[in-house]
Amino acid sequence: xxxxxxxxxxxxxxxxxxxxxxxxxxxxxxxxxxxxxxxxxxxxxxxxxxxxxxxxxxxxxxxxxxxxxxxxxxxxxxxxxxxxxxxxxxxxxxxxxxxxxxxxxxxxxxxxxxxxxxx
Amino acid sequence: xxxxxxxxxxxxxxxxxxxxxxxxxxxxxxxxxxxxxxxxxxxxxxxxxxxxxxxxxxxxxxxxxxxxxxxxxxxxxxxxxxxxxxxxxxxxxxxxxxxxxxxxxxxx
Numbered sequence: 001x002x003x004x005x006x007x008x009x010x011x012x013x014x015x016x017x018x019x020x021x022x023x024x025x026x027x028x029x030x031x032x033x034x035x036x037x038x039x040x041x042x043x044x045x046x047x048x049x050x051x052x053x054x055x056x057x058x059x060x061x062x063x064x065x066x067x068x069x070x071x072x073x074x075x076x077x078x079x080x081x082x083x084x085x086x087x088x089x090x091x092x093x094x095x096x097x098x099x100x101x102x103x104x105x106x107x108x109x110x111x112x113x114x115x116x117x118x119x
Numbered sequence: 120x121x122x123x124x125x126x127x128x129x130x131x132x133x134x135x136x137x138x139x140x141x142x143x144x145x146x147x148x149x150x151x152x153x154x155x156x157x158x159x160x161x162x163x164x165x166x167x168x169x170x171x172x173x174x175x176x177x178x179x180x181x182x183x184x185x186x187x188x189x190x191x192x193x194x195x196x197x198x199x200x201x202x203x204x205x206x207x208x209x210x211x212x213x214x215x216x217x218x219x220x221x222x223x224x225x226x227x
Contacts, residue, residue: 037160043205043217056214088160106150106209110162 002027004093004111012117018079021114025072025093031055032074033108034066037088046089049074050096081118088113122146123218125206131224138193140221142206145187152207152215153180153191162205165191196225 005024013019025032033056034046045058049068066076072093078085092108124143132138142151150169156162166173166180168189173180177196182189189208193200206218 042219043207045214056212090160090162092162106213107164107167108152108215109164110154113160113162115160 004091004109006089006091006111006114008114009112010115010117012119013081014119015081015083017081018077019081019116021076021078021089021091021116023074023076023091023093023111025074025091026109029093029095029109030072031094031096032068032072033092033094034074034076035090035092036060037090037113038086043090046076078116083118086116086118088115121219122216123206123208125204125218125221127221128219129222129224131226132196134197134225134227136196136225138196138200138223138225140191140204140206140223142189142191142208142218143187144189144206144208144216146208146210146216148184148187148208148210149213150209151182151189152205152209153189154205154207156203156205156220158202165204193223198225198227201225 007022031050033048035043037043047066048056052068063079068074090113092110094108122145126141152167153165154162155165168182177194179192201224203220203222205220207215
């Protein structure tokens with residue numbers, strides 16, 4: 001099976017612009033989660049999508065939004081970019097949503113990430 | 120106090136040494152993830168376990184739910200094991216709580 005793919009891998013934007021990142025999960029996986037990783041804050045959870053619905057949301061401003069399509073692919077959008085949005089954005093897919101624990105069902109598989117630089 | 124504490128934060132060892140990374144957490148959990156992140160940024164899931172012990176190649180993960188503690192062991196360490204190892208317990212809301220990571224360097 002192909003792994004999780006993310007596009008683009010690198011992106012440079014300027015303050016005020018908006019950006020859309022894409023994540024294609026492992027075939028058969030229906031849950032996609034997004035994370036932001038910065039040197040100072042470590043990994044922080046953005047949101048989780050399952051069956052085209054946002055199931056969980058982290059503590060990020062409304063400038064960060066996402067969606068999931070019927071084929072489980074997901075996009076994340078950041079509007080009105082700020083310098084502090086520079087980070088590695090990771091998506092992870094799992095077989096099912098994290099409403100309960102079942103062996104193998106919740107294990108997350110990560111994509112290579114999109115490195116966003118805001119100038 | 121952080122909900123997840125990993126120790127050590129940094130570890131440098133010689134090739135062949137037995138490595139142990141510890142993870143203690145303060146919340147009730149249903150399961151715990153161990154992940155590996157290489158300098159390029161990619162994260163690889165190593166284990167997800169809810170009890171006992173799991174082994175994959177030279178890697179062994181153990182967890183004691185009652186003591187709220189998990190360990191990751193690497194036997195016969197190799198320079199390619201150099202990476203950041205992250206412990207991420209899954210809390211009662213099934214959210215992952217991320218540890219700060221342990222940076223491991225294995226010297227040849």
